[in-house]
Amino acid sequence: MDNSISSGNLSVQCISQRYGRRKVLKDISFTAKPGACIGIIGINGGGKSTLLSILAGVRAPRNGSISFCGKNMLKKSASRKLAGYLPQGDPLMEELTVLDNLKLWYGGKVQEDLPVLQELQLTELLHMRVKNMSGGMKRRLAIACAVANDQPLLILDEPTSSLDLHQKKIIQDYIRNYTARGGIVVLSTHDIMEIRLCTQLYYLENGTTVPVDVDEAVKKLQEGVA
Numbered sequence: 001m002d003n004s005i006s007s008g009n010l011s012v013q014c015i016s017q018r019y020g021r022r023k024v025l026k027d028i029s030f031t032a033k034p035g036a037c038i039g040i041i042g043i044n045g046g047g048k049s050t051l052l053s054i055l056a057g058v059r060a061p062r063n064g065s066i067s068f069c070g071k072n073m074l075k076k077s078a079s080r081k082l083a084g085y086l087p088q089g090d091p092l093m094e095e096l097t098v099l100d101n102l103k104l105w106y107g108g109k110v111q112e113d114l115p116v117l118q119e120l121q122l123t124e125l126l127h128m129r130v131k132n133m134s135g136g137m138k139r140r141l142a143i144a145c146a147v148a149n150d151q152p153l154l155i156l157d158e159p160t161s162s163l164d165l166h167q168k169k170i171i172q173d174y175i176r177n178y179t180a181r182g183g184i185v186v187l188s189t190h191d192i193m194e195i196r197l198c199t200q201l202y203y204l205e206n207g208t209t210v211p212v213d214v215d216e217a218v219k220k221l222q223e224g225v226a
Contacts, residue, residue, distance in 0.1 A: 003115060010068045036199050083155055098126045098127070121170055
């Protein structure tokens with residue numbers, strides 16, 4: 001069975017944002033083709049989360065444009081349809097089970113043999129309450145919720161921060177499989193293994209992005225400036 005993702009080109013042009021007098025983002029631009037994994041690195045508080053929230057349609061930029069699959073992603077209707085978003089905090093209902101959380105995102109019906117549930121190793125956890133889950137389990141569930149509408153763009157803000165190696169591997173394997181099927185991933189990260197998954201890397205500093213290669217990104221991480 002063909003499980004490829006119907007995707008398109010992503011174009012981010014001249015995105016700017018400010019908070020008061022502070023200009024957080026300055027003319028951010030990049031493009032990506034289906035199958036790309038774009039990594040955004042930089043110090044905490046440098047604007048990574050702001051940029052990702054703009055890409056996801058959660059926050060509007062002061063200036064600039066974003067198009068994906070020929071659609072204007074600054075329109076809420078397009079961003080909801082085309083982009084799945086994992087913020088730093090998990091958007092889950094703690095008192096509900098895994099299955100009930102999924103139903104909220106999947107329109108009330110969930111097939112328990114969905115490939116995403118198998119890939120993220122959630123099929124054995126469907127009747128567990130979220131409040132009893134580990135941090136890694138919650139992140140896996142939150143990703144499964146984020147792609148409820150088969151979105152071809154997946155935006156992940158620190159997807160494996162503070163998780164153990166086993167939980168990281170499950171999520172990183174999912175990212176690898178998602179891009180292999182043609183989806184585009186944009187993620188912020190401080191994790192060397194995630195940096196090595198990326199086909200494009202950008203260092204965000206003083207509101208601007210500079211392209212870096214894997215070795216440069218790892219060096220910045222080791223020096224504590226990413």
